[in-house]
Amino acid sequence: MATLPNNYRVYxxxxxxxxxxxLSAEPAIDTLAEMYQSFYESxxxxxxxxxxxxxxxxxIESAQSAxxxxxxxxxxxxxxxxx
Numbered sequence: 001m002a003t004l005p006n007n008y009r010v011y012x013x014x015x016x017x018x019x020x021x022x023l024s025a026e027p028a029i030d031t032l033a034e035m036y037q038s039f040y041e042s043x044x045x046x047x048x049x050x051x052x053x054x055x056x057x058x059x060i061e062s063a064q065s066a067x068x069x070x071x072x073x074x075x076x077x078x079x080x081x082x083x
Contacts, residue, residue, distance in 0.1 A: 024062040
């Protein structure tokens with residue numbers, strides 16, 4: 001993949017930061033799935049090395065939080081009986 005010009009990297013970093021912000025705050029699981037897809041596609045376009053250490057830490061924290069929230073919702077959901 002070719003290296004992107006610097007101004008694209010700046011726009012990409014702003015995009016990644018906004019996506020990370022939404023990933024850490026979005027409670028709706030269907031919307032969250034779309035945001036993860038957007039994040040993945042943004043990183044794929046930006047290429048190797050586009051994420052800073054802070055980006056990676058924020059992503060990991062957001063993903064862990066989303067998984068923990070989901071786990072709590074599943075634990076609290078009423079169990080369905082097999083029929």
